[in-house]
Amino acid sequence: MRWIWIDRFTNFESKKTATAVKSLSHAEDHFGEHFPGFPVMPAALILEGLAQTGGILVGESSNFQEKVVLAKVPNAKFYREAMPGEQLTYTTDVIDLRPEGSVVKGRVTSGDDLIAEAEIFFAYLDQSRSAQLFGDHNFVFSGELKYLLGLAQRAALGDGQKA
Numbered sequence: 235m236r237w238i239w240i241d242r243f244t245n246f247e248s249k250k251t252a253t254a255v256k257s258l259s260h261a262e263d264h265f266g267e268h269f270p271g272f273p274v275m276p277a278a279l280i281l282e283g284l285a286q287t288g289g290i291l292v293g294e295s296s297n298f299q300e301k302v303v304l305a306k307v308p309n310a311k312f313y314r315e316a317m318p319g320e321q322l323t324y325t326t327d328v329i330d331l332r333p334e335g336s337v338v339k340g341r342v343t344s345g346d347d348l349i350a351e352a353e354i355f356f357a358y359l360d361q362s363r364s365a366q367l368f369g370d371h372n373f374v375f376s377g378e379l380k381y382l383l384g385l386a387q388r389a390a391l392g393d394g395q396k397a
Contacts, residue, residue: 239283243386288326288338305357
């Protein structure tokens with residue numbers, strides 16, 4: 235199963251805000267398995283897409299030098315289900331950037347409909363301890379998510395906007 239829950243970034247302002255989108259297709263495994271006969275995207279996957287959008291925003295603020303992990307979701311509210319055929323928009327805003335971690339506030343919408351809101355705390359792992367636990371490879375910021383950010387930055391520069 236795919237673990238990237240965003241398709242692309244549509245806006246990215248370093249240390250401030252990021253917006254990403256995810257188009258929901260009937261072909262995704264979770265629609266057939268979550269509630270058979272009533273295809274909805276699991277709330278945990280909606281929250282994961284929001285966390286990936288915010289996590290890249292937080293990681294980019296330190297040039298991806300820190301290993302960032304989702305530490306806590308102190309508040310999350312879901313207003314309705316997300317269905318196949320919809321396009322979700324994930325918007326995250328940095329509330330606080332600190333040496334030990336960061337807080338983002340996020341919203342998930344489909345068109346004008348509010349799907350969910352959440353506050354997410356990301357912690358920075360101590361480099362020596364995280365190397366013991368996970369090895370030297372930065373498992374979050376190497377690969378598809380970082381590639382998606384690069385595409386957004388190149389597109390913004392092509393439009394004359396600051397990436």
